Amino acid sequence: MRVHLRPQQRTVELTGRRSVGRLLADLGILPGTAMVIRGDVLLTEGEMVEEDDELEVRAVISGGGG
Amino acid sequence: MKCTRCRAKAEVHLRAHNAAFCRACFVLVFRRQVERAIAAEHMFTREERVLVAVSGGKDSLALWDVLADLGYDTTGLYVGLGIGTYSDRSHEKVVAFARARGLPLRVVDLDATGPGLAVPAVAAATRRAACAACGLMKRHYFDVAAFEGGFPVLATGHNLDDEAARLLGNVLAWRRDHLARQQPVLPPTHPRFVRKVKPLYLVSEYETAVYAFMRGIDYIVEECPNAAGATQLAYKAALDRLEAASPGTKLRFVKEFLRSGRQAFVAPEEQPPQACVRCGMPSYGSTCAFCRLVDEVERRRAAAASA
Numbered sequence: 001m002r003v004h005l006r007p008q009q010r011t012v013e014l015t016g017r018r019s020v021g022r023l024l025a026d027l028g029i030l031p032g033t034a035m036v037i038r039g040d041v042l043l044t045e046g047e048m049v050e051e052d053d054e055l056e057v058r059a060v061i062s063g064g065g066g
Numbered sequence: 067m068k069c070t071r072c073r074a075k076a077e078v079h080l081r082a083h084n085a086a087f088c089r090a091c092f093v094l095v096f097r098r099q100v101e102r103a104i105a106a107e108h109m110f111t112r113e114e115r116v117l118v119a120v121s122g123g124k125d126s127l128a129l130w131d132v133l134a135d136l137g138y139d140t141t142g143l144y145v146g147l148g149i150g151t152y153s154d155r156s157h158e159k160v161v162a163f164a165r166a167r168g169l170p171l172r173v174v175d176l177d178a179t180g181p182g183l184a185v186p187a188v189a190a191a192t193r194r195a196a197c198a199a200c201g202l203m204k205r206h207y208f209d210v211a212a213f214e215g216g217f218p219v220l221a222t223g224h225n226l227d228d229e230a231a232r233l234l235g236n237v238l239a240w241r242r243d244h245l246a247r248q249q250p251v252l253p254p255t256h257p258r259f260v261r262k263v264k265p266l267y268l269v270s271e272y273e274t275a276v277y278a279f280m281r282g283i284d285y286i287v288e289e290c291p292n293a294a295g296a297t298q299l300a301y302k303a304a305l306d307r308l309e310a311a312s313p314g315t316k317l318r319f320v321k322e323f324l325r326s327g328r329q330a331f332v333a334p335e336e337q338p339p340q341a342c343v344r345c346g347m348p349s350y351g352s353t354c355a356f357c358r359l360v361d362e363v364e365r366r367r368a369a370a371a372s373a
Contacts, residue, residue, distance in 0.1 A: 032081060061299070
């Protein structure tokens with residue numbers, strides 16, 4: 001699966017089906033600090049993501065003041 | 067995972083609340099949380115004009131979206147900080163948001179203000195940390211815009227994570243005066259100050275991000291380039307680890323401080339601010355911190371030009 005990390009602007013390729021919770025752990029991301037997005041839908045940590053999925057993992061930290 | 071309210075498929079799981087929600091229910095619950103905070107803390111009424119400080123980030127735009135949707139009389143205030151393309155993109159997001167909803171927006175451009183006060187230039191001239199100069203100037207222009215615009219209240223998008231990180235920082239340094247002032251509603255202490263409120267103070271950064279996503283709000287996802295290494299981010303990271311180990315930690319930390327801790331730091335006789343001799347805005351000395359900063363910028367630029 002292809003995982004686009006924002007705001008890092010980085011893409012990683014992962015192999016193997018896994019839960020969203022496992023995906024975040026594999027990426028070293030704590031629960032509640034990023035949204036996992038497939039298409040225009042958010043995924044909860046129990047949801048499974050597949051080999052051919054394209055995902056966005058978007059950190060939720062505040063971006064500063066503009 | 068099923069929605070706690072309607073049993074449809076959930077899109078978001080809130081560990082701190084031990085609840086999950088589908089999109090429609092989450093948006094409803096989020097708005098109710100904000101509405102409850104406004105009512106419980108007597109932040110403002112539907113008859114008052116509210117100036118909403120917006121940066122282009124998820125929190126301030128989510129706040130403006132909720133308030134406008136709930137029928138409050140809102141005007142946006144954007145302070146352009148002059149931080150290169152980051153500020154340009156933030157400005158575009160705010161303008162597009164306001165235009166799409168037909169909401170009034172006021173803009174202050176720091177680069178075109180006074181002697182030229184873009185944050186990087188001020189930080190370079192004064193050798194201050196960019197975040198310190200930025201915070202000071204933003205606070206000044208928020209106060210000026212609210213007062214001159216006749217707004218009785220200024221709302222900012224500070225969320226639970228911001229408040230928990232600020233509280234942790236204040237506790238670690240035992241800043242008694244800062245602890246005394248940390249509250250969701252700051253009443254005015256001078257005729258030129260307006261009430262300052264934080265309607266999102268009990269909703270987490272994750273919740274505001276989810277709300278913004280679900281509402282299709284196009285916000286700036288990138289971090290401010292000056293934020294790297296900021297102490298507040300280190301406090302947030304520490305709190306995130308505690309929250310992961312024990313969900314609800316941030317909420318308890320902030321709520322319990324406000325319920326039973328803050329009062330212990332309130333000094334009985336606090337001197338009200340006087341008027342700054344230069345700009346007339348409230349000040350704890352004869353000249354306010356903003357005017358002293360402008361003086362310093364002009365002095366150092368003149369010295370550099372003559373060297």
